[in-house]
Amino acid sequence: MVLILLGSVVRNISEIPSSNCGRDGLSHITIAGAVADRLKEVEVWLQTFAPGTRTPIHRHSCEEVFVVLKGAGTLLLGSSSSKYPGQPQEFKIHANSTFTVPINDPHQVWNTGELEDLQMLVIISRPPVKIFIYEDWSMPHVAAKLKYPYYWDQECLNSPKDEL
Amino acid sequence: MVLILLGSVVRNISEIPSSNCGRDGLSHITIAGAVADRLKEVEVWLQTFAPGTRTPIHRHSCEEVFVVLKGAGTLLLGSSSSKYPGQPQEFKIHANSTFTVPINDPHQVWNTGELEDLQMLVIISRPPVKIFIYEDWSMPHVAAKLKYPYYWDQECLNSPKDEL
Numbered sequence: 001m002v003l004i005l006l007g008s009v010v011r012n013i014s015e016i017p018s019s020n021c022g023r024d025g026l027s028h029i030t031i032a033g034a035v036a037d038r039l040k041e042v043e044v045w046l047q048t049f050a051p052g053t054r055t056p057i058h059r060h061s062c063e064e065v066f067v068v069l070k071g072a073g074t075l076l077l078g079s080s081s082s083k084y085p086g087q088p089q090e091f092k093i094h095a096n097s098t099f100t101v102p103i104n105d106p107h108q109v110w111n112t113g114e115l116e117d118l119q120m121l122v123i124i125s126r127p128p129v130k131i132f133i134y135e136d137w138s139m140p141h142v143a144a145k146l147k148y149p150y151y152w153d154q155e156c157l158n159s160p161k162d163e164l
Numbered sequence: 165m166v167l168i169l170l171g172s173v174v175r176n177i178s179e180i181p182s183s184n185c186g187r188d189g190l191s192h193i194t195i196a197g198a199v200a201d202r203l204k205e206v207e208v209w210l211q212t213f214a215p216g217t218r219t220p221i222h223r224h225s226c227e228e229v230f231v232v233l234k235g236a237g238t239l240l241l242g243s244s245s246s247k248y249p250g251q252p253q254e255f256k257i258h259a260n261s262t263f264t265v266p267i268n269d270p271h272q273v274w275n276t277g278e279l280e281d282l283q284m285l286v287i288i289s290r291p292p293v294k295i296f297i298y299e300d301w302s303m304p305h306v307a308a309k310l311k312y313p314y315y316w317d318q319e320c321l322n323s324p325k326d327e328l
Contacts, residue, residue: 010239010255010263013231031262032229039264041227041289042206063205065196067177067285075174091174098195099174100203121231123287125205 013046021151025050028152034127035155043127045152049073049111049118057085057108057134059144063125064101068093071111071118075099078106078137085137093118106134106141128153177210185315189214192316198291199319207291209316213237213275213282221249221272221298223308227289228265232257235275235282239263242270242301249301257282270298270305292317 018029026049030036033043049055049071059080066075072094078085085106093099093109101107111118132144149155182193190213194200197207213219213235223244230239236258242249249270257263257273265271275282296308313319 009241009253010257010261012258013260013262031231032264037264039227039229042229042287044229044231044262044287063203065203065206065208067195067208077173089173093174094176096177097174098177098208100196100201121285123206123208125289 019152023053025053030152031121035153039127041125041127043124043129045122045124047120047122049109051111051113051115051117054110055108056131057106057137058131059104059106059134059141060124060129060131061104062127062129063103065123066093066099066101066109067121067123068095068097069119069121070095071116072113073109073111073118075101076108076110077101080104080106080141084140085134088137106137106144183316187217189217194316195285199317203291205289205291207288207293209286209288211284211286213273215275215277215279215281218274219272220295221270221301221303222295223268223270223298223305224288224293224295225268226291226293227267229287230257230263230265230273231285231287232259232261233283233285234259235280236277237273237275237282239265240272240274241265244268244270244305248304249298252301270301270308 013029013031016029016031018027020026021028029046031044031046033039075091075093076088077091078088091099129150131147131150133147134144177193177195180193180195182191184190185192191211193210195208195210197203239255239257240252241255242252255263293314295311295314297311298308
């Protein structure tokens with residue numbers, strides 16, 4: 001089944017396998033990217049967060065654009081210019097909104113709703129993504145831990161480039 | 165109004181100005197990209213084609229991913245390995261489908277429906293896009309005409325890089 005999907009020029013998104021990456025309430029689908037399409041410059045994800053769930057606090061040196069398809073939530077955005085992220089700015093996000101995350105800025109996206117899923121298309125550059133994870137907003141940038149390859153990129157064997 | 169939008173971290177997509185780029189039946193919105201966000205690695209468009217309308221036959225050296233949100237149509241895909249595109253392959257596209265266009269392959273997307281708009285999110289790498297346009301499928305690649313900056317990138321003053 002997967003082999004058929006990989007060989008198709010046009011794919012039905014609902015037939016692309018999803019994963020929760022070991023996190024309750026998450027559904028991740030790579031719509032197009034490094035593993036299935038051997039793309040080197042862009043990757044597109046469809047991510048769905050159940051009410052109350054969120055991404056880790058993390059940063060990456062690639063560009064990132066979000067398009068919110070359903071639901072609502074909060075973007076938390078820390079600083080990359082201090083030694084640690086610090087108290088994050090908070091921005092409300094909602095269906096039919098878009099936002100970009102500046103390169104290397106630590107950030108986190110929450111589904112702060114109580115009933116509705118938060119569903120977003122996420123676009124990153126230079127896949128596969130190299131994600132540095134923070135335990136909290138006061139952790140120094142240099143202590144953030146690289147998770148590579150990330151859960152959905154286990155089949156990628158490229159070495160990570162140097163990062164911040 | 166535009167200045168307010170440019171300064172916002174989170175934007176309402178329905179408030180981003182659209183353009184028809186001089187083509188009846190087209191609505192183009194740059195959701196995030198080189199002009200408004202100074203992105204260098206990815207750009208995201210929301211494009212809507214009225215029934216019977218289509219893109220030009222064209223190629224570009226960036227990666228491109230389509231996510232079809234509404235409607236149906238046809239992807240025509242020519243070859244970059246011969247001297248001219250040749251008879252294109254045809255692929256049906258539909259809501260909730262996705263496809264990527266190989267770098268430098270001449271292609272065209274049609275709304276072949278009679279009633280419904282074809283709406284797609286389009287992701288490209290390395291904006292602003294450098295588009296080479298063909299008059300027909302038998303035009304040699306070297307005769308395709310560069311249109312740069314493209315309609316929605318008039319404010320970009322970067323020089324195009326060398327292309328195929």
